[in-house]
Amino acid sequence: MGDILRIGRLELRVLDLEKSVDYYTNVIGLEVTGREGDRVYLKAWDEYDHHSIILQKSDQAGMDHMGFKVKDIYALEKLEKKIEQFGCTLTRSSENTRLAEGEAIRFKIPTGHYMELYTDIKQVGTRVGVINPHPWPDGLKGIAPHRLDHCLLTGDDLETATRFYKEVLGFHQTERITTVDGEVTIGSFLSCTNKAHDLAFVKGPDAKFHHAGFYVDNWYEVLKAADILTKHDVQVEVTPTRHGITRGQTTYFYDPSGNRNEAFASGYISYADFPTITWTEDKIATGIFYHRREMVETFSTSLT
Amino acid sequence: MGDILRIGRLELRVLDLEKSVDYYTNVIGLEVTGREGDRVYLKAWDEYDHHSIILQKSDQAGMDHMGFKVKDIYALEKLEKKIEQFGCTLTRSSENTRLAEGEAIRFKIPTGHYMELYTDIKQVGTRVGVINPHPWPDGLKGIAPHRLDHCLLTGDDLETATRFYKEVLGFHQTERITTVDGEVTIGSFLSCTNKAHDLAFVKGPDAKFHHAGFYVDNWYEVLKAADILTKHDVQVEVTPTRHGITRGQTTYFYDPSGNRNEAFASGYISYADFPTITWTEDKIATGIFYHRREMVETFSTSLT
Amino acid sequence: MGDILRIGRLELRVLDLEKSVDYYTNVIGLEVTGREGDRVYLKAWDEYDHHSIILQKSDQAGMDHMGFKVKDIYALEKLEKKIEQFGCTLTRSSENTRLAEGEAIRFKIPTGHYMELYTDIKQVGTRVGVINPHPWPDGLKGIAPHRLDHCLLTGDDLETATRFYKEVLGFHQTERITTVDGEVTIGSFLSCTNKAHDLAFVKGPDAKFHHAGFYVDNWYEVLKAADILTKHDVQVEVTPTRHGITRGQTTYFYDPSGNRNEAFASGYISYADFPTITWTEDKIATGIFYHRREMVETFSTSLT
Amino acid sequence: MGDILRIGRLELRVLDLEKSVDYYTNVIGLEVTGREGDRVYLKAWDEYDHHSIILQKSDQAGMDHMGFKVKDIYALEKLEKKIEQFGCTLTRSSENTRLAEGEAIRFKIPTGHYMELYTDIKQVGTRVGVINPHPWPDGLKGIAPHRLDHCLLTGDDLETATRFYKEVLGFHQTERITTVDGEVTIGSFLSCTNKAHDLAFVKGPDAKFHHAGFYVDNWYEVLKAADILTKHDVQVEVTPTRHGITRGQTTYFYDPSGNRNEAFASGYISYADFPTITWTEDKIATGIFYHRREMVETFSTSLT
Incomplete structure (x- = not known):
């Protein structure tokens, strides 16, 4: 496995937070794992981390940022240096910016989008558990993607x-x-x-x-x-x-x-x-x- | 991606080479990519490397070795050292041991099986090609696994x-x-x-x-x-x-x-x-x- | 279409009525459409008639009878005569024998099982309805067979x-x-x-x-x-x-x-x-x- | 089962017979069961009768007629009378009109299409046979519909x-x-x-x-x-x-x-x-x- 594990989260800007939560829970079938201020946090049933989608109330739709999870703090530091060498301006989001997240680095990629890299996020697990798990949980709703x-x-x-x-x-x-x-x-x-x-x-x-x-x-x-x-x-x-x-x-x-x-x-x-x-x-x-x-x-x- | 890319090949010992080739081509649906002496080399349709299965005529069934492909020669050298430090005895298979293969390192794992690590193998490609490819080739036979x-x-x-x-x-x-x-x-x-x-x-x-x-x-x-x-x-x-x-x-x-x-x-x-x-x-x-x-x-x- | 439309119902003898209802509703995913005395009536989501399974409390498991629905009363009369000519002894179940059913003829087939033929059963419809219906209803449970x-x-x-x-x-x-x-x-x-x-x-x-x-x-x-x-x-x-x-x-x-x-x-x-x-x-x-x-x-x- | 068994054949008018045969055999995956004059006869792998599609060379595409197979000659006669009573003009195609077919009745339906009813067609069977058959034959081509x-x-x-x-x-x-x-x-x-x-x-x-x-x-x-x-x-x-x-x-x-x-x-x-x-x-x-x-x-x- 490489240093970057996966696409871990997307923060999406949505116009009507309640309608969006209804859609992402009942149509897509994600579950809400947290709410704070103008943000709602959701995960798919087969994901272990606290959230993979953050809905942020906004007056303009789009993506606030995409976050990729890195395997550990050493990998994160190594990547940070390389990103700066490439010429990107980096900021550090502090630990309490968003729910259940630790520190992340944030930077603008060549196409103008914001990307974050992080390793620290609360793991909440899945409903099938990790001891003799069934292959899928009861009570799935909507499209119910894995992740x-x-x-x-x-x-x-x-x-x-x-x-x-x-x-x-x-x-x-x-x-x-x-x-x-x-x-x-x-x-x-x-x-x-x-x-x-x-x-x-x-x-x-x-x-x-x-x-x-x-x-x-x-x-x-x-x-x-x-x-x-x-x-x-x-x-x-x-x-x-x-x-x-x-x-x-x-x-x-x-x-x-x-x-x-x-x-x-x-x-x-x-x-x-x-x-x-x-x-x-x-x-x-x-x-x-x-x-x-x-x-x-x-x-x-x-x-x- | 990590240093080891994937399980790249298995060399299986078979009792009757012709019957085995018939089975692995017509039932499993692999294609023969080479033959030399007591060995026949096969690959699945969706694999790029020259072979993933080697059938070796023998008087006893079983696995001669499993081979994992490593991303490059530097990774291979790094792994070689760690394997020796762990206490495994290593040998080096020379380049002409088997068809289409470069050098490999071979060692016995703690359970007594032979494993090889290699990076050099001829890439023969797939029938769908890499320019505007169709999702699957014509003429598949048998079970036709991807890999x-x-x-x-x-x-x-x-x-x-x-x-x-x-x-x-x-x-x-x-x-x-x-x-x-x-x-x-x-x-x-x-x-x-x-x-x-x-x-x-x-x-x-x-x-x-x-x-x-x-x-x-x-x-x-x-x-x-x-x-x-x-x-x-x-x-x-x-x-x-x-x-x-x-x-x-x-x-x-x-x-x-x-x-x-x-x-x-x-x-x-x-x-x-x-x-x-x-x-x-x-x-x-x-x-x-x-x-x-x-x-x-x-x-x-x-x-x- | 011929005179006999389909297998319309099975009356099954079960030992523990509540456990059986739990199984046929939560595991199989039928819905209960009626209960009376020692019988519970169920249907699958895609069936129009009032029931296709009747569970009858008994001290011995097995099938009380199978019922086939006939297209109309003329076909039923015609079949009745032919069955008698074949030598089967026929009885007529009266209209109030079981819930939502009209009259039926009942006879023993050459293998000793009881069969009923009927045309009159209350039609309760399906949850998707018959006006611009969706292909499947919300809220399906268990295996949820069509019929x-x-x-x-x-x-x-x-x-x-x-x-x-x-x-x-x-x-x-x-x-x-x-x-x-x-x-x-x-x-x-x-x-x-x-x-x-x-x-x-x-x-x-x-x-x-x-x-x-x-x-x-x-x-x-x-x-x-x-x-x-x-x-x-x-x-x-x-x-x-x-x-x-x-x-x-x-x-x-x-x-x-x-x-x-x-x-x-x-x-x-x-x-x-x-x-x-x-x-x-x-x-x-x-x-x-x-x-x-x-x-x-x-x-x-x-x-x- | 009713008097009419099924849609048994379509005669389609095609502009280029060879191109059409190539398409219906290699893309659709039907097999040619006969050729005579300007007509080619084909069947799907899971059909028993000699043909279900007839391609007729023509200068205009479309459907010559659709044919429905009737269960027997008595049913055919009964239907013939009812069709005439409805006011359709009937003709009888003689036995040698088309390959492998017996007599059929032909009439124009209220929408102006030609329909035929027939009971006599040569049965050629399927490649899986009727004794201990496999569920599908080897060598299927193209889309390979059942029928x-x-x-x-x-x-x-x-x-x-x-x-x-x-x-x-x-x-x-x-x-x-x-x-x-x-x-x-x-x-x-x-x-x-x-x-x-x-x-x-x-x-x-x-x-x-x-x-x-x-x-x-x-x-x-x-x-x-x-x-x-x-x-x-x-x-x-x-x-x-x-x-x-x-x-x-x-x-x-x-x-x-x-x-x-x-x-x-x-x-x-x-x-x-x-x-x-x-x-x-x-x-x-x-x-x-x-x-x-x-x-x-x-x-x-x-x-x-």
Whole structure:
């Protein structure tokens, strides 16, 4: 395992906190683990840490920051130095900034988004426990993903962003989209684990949020997710299909503030020595929507 | 990502080479990538390296060695030193020992099995390629697993084996089985990735092989695997079910030499900071065969 | 459509009524639609009629009777005559014998079981309704089958039983098991619909009950069923597998009184002009348990 | 079982016979069972009769006729009289009109389409056979549906069409779409079996063909179907989703002549005594595309 364990949390800005909590608990099926001021903390049933989603009341939707959990304080210090050497301005969030969190470092990545790295967060465990556990708990609600899986952001200079994640943070690039001549990167899929992606970028305006992906177990769970969205009258942007990129199975939809969510299943197991798969721009629609092979207009324009 | 990338290869001893090749190509659905002397080299369709299974003609079934791929030569040297410090005797296999392989280090682990670490192996790629690839190739045969997933071995001193893998090789222990009083480890599940296990041990005679697990995508693929086994009249030891341990979906069967194979799907994503799940001996049958909740006699006695 | 619409109800004798209601509602996931005296009436979520299962408190487990719904009173009268001509003694249950039921005819079939035919039963509908319905209702519990699917009984003279169902009641025989010489029928699978079976017989003692099958949608639902059985500590006799006969996917287990239940998925669509599939006795185990290909001892001996 | 067994065959007009044969064998995965003149005959692997699809070379795409198989000659004669009494002009196709077929009656239904009823067709069986059969044959290609499932046609007067199928041919109406005031039928789903539909109509021009549905076993097979379509570069009109109507899982696409095809899975089991489900026009999009809840423009305009 590397220094960075996983995407550990997303802080999302939402317009109506109560409507958002209702959506993230009853439709997505997360559980609330804490509330304080304008923030509500939630986790998926299969996550051990106190929260993976923080909803922050705001007058503008979008992502406040994404947080990646680091394996220990030594790794965090090592990464801190490398990030500063790369030229990012770092701040340190103090221990009581947010509920159940210890200290974190916060910095702006080349695409203008805020990222945090941390190792200290309260572990609250799961309802199946760690002694002779059943494979899933009773009383699941909604889509009931296992966990936060990845997020996708937009930005202008994806070459620099990719270099930052590979060289500074030790990610491997599993896939990329380039112009047909190979000159410009217009999509970059990055993993700090054996998953097909933990973080991805597509070419677009800096500092914008495209979607948060939640992991569900299989293609039937994607169907169940889409059924639940219709039952709750939630807008579905992309109905169940397969991605060419990552091979994952997917459906896309919006939270009440317009932040895009995804229920994502499958996707291959990646290793750092695997070659980076390249999609050329002429095949980008097949890469994204493998069956449709045509772009969905809102998919590139609807950002928060 | 850590220093050790994955379980990269198993060399299995088989009694009848041609029958074994027929089985591993037509029933399991691997492809032959090389032959030399008494050895045949095979890979699964979704693997990039030249081989993951080596069949070695022998008069006794079992595992010659398991090989784990290391990320680079520096990591390999670092690991070599730690292994020697632990007290293992190391040998170096030279470059032309086996087809398509570079140098490897070979040593006996505390349970008496041979393990190799290597970084140099010819990469032959997959039939879907790395430019705008389709999610799966045409012409798949048999069970058609994505890759070699893990192996399970038996041994006497699982505390030492676990300590070796955690402290020397940097694995994390995802699950363990202990006597009810917690004194003795009778099962240990170890991961060097985000998979639920890459290598596992159960209490039993030293130096014995329990099974090789091949990864299939989902529960329907486990059904297809079991159907194919019946169509080919291959002995199925455990029909499709779920493991409590790893939550994976599974079916077990035997190759023509009596080496046990598994088609394994799903299983959770593990992280190094997750607590180790503990199964107590009184629940061992539920841990292994979640639905049956009783042991299958041959499962502990049939070893190669 | 023929005169007989479907298997409409089973009245099962249970030893402990409250424990049985708990099991059939929380594990199987039926809903109670009525109670009167020693009987509790239940239906599956996707059934329109008032009940498909009646639990009758008794000191001996087993099946009181199976009821098949007939399309109308004219068809019922026509069938009544044919049954009497065949030599069965008929009685008429009056309208108030059981809750929500009109008149029925009751007779003993050649294997000694009681069967009823009826057309009049209160229709209570489903929770999804019939105006712009969602595909499934909220709040499902347990295995949550769509409906009662079929039952299997034992008897001695299966040739006569088969003849009765084909000639008198208009069923078609989809599959049969015979001795290798073809002389004796030891299994007979009968359908009055396009399902692979609605009623089946295997050779054994007369008047005994083998199992009630409940329909679930797919192989993942069979997995979920088996998971739920383990979570509720219900004895599973046969873990998830496929039948050769009907091709259905299945798991078998017992209600608290020892009446065997099945969660059954898939199975082909049958038509009256299809040839009857024949399984020879030497392949009977493959026909019943396609992956295991060996009999499960209790499967033939444990009857109620 | 009723007098009409099932939708037995569709004769489709295609523009380029060889391209069409290539598509129906390699993409859909039917097998050619005969050729004569401008016609090619095909069947799905799980069908017993000689053919279910006839491709007829023509300069205009569309449906020549649909044929329903009747259980015997007596039923055919009875139906013939009722059809004539309804006012349809009948012709009799002689025995050698098409390959492997006996005599059929042919008539124009109220929507202007040609329908045939027949009972005599050569039975060629399946590759798994009827003695101890495996659940599926080796060597399947393409989408490999089990069988022709249903077809959908357009017409103006759906009240009369529905009445014809219910009163004359004995179908039951499982679902309907009406204007919000309930005055006009704009969709009618009809079954002569226990399937959710065998034939359906939507309001539109008379005598036009909307699609032929092929049955696949489950939601993963729908995914596989859509994958195969992309691999063969076949235009997919509707990517995998669920219907509200029938609850079936589906993907729509076009054959090389522009005739729409569907891979259809699941769908409930219907019975003649079930109430007809009603969709109101304001919910029509949810009824057709349960997840999207918006119409796909080509879906109503692209007819052959």
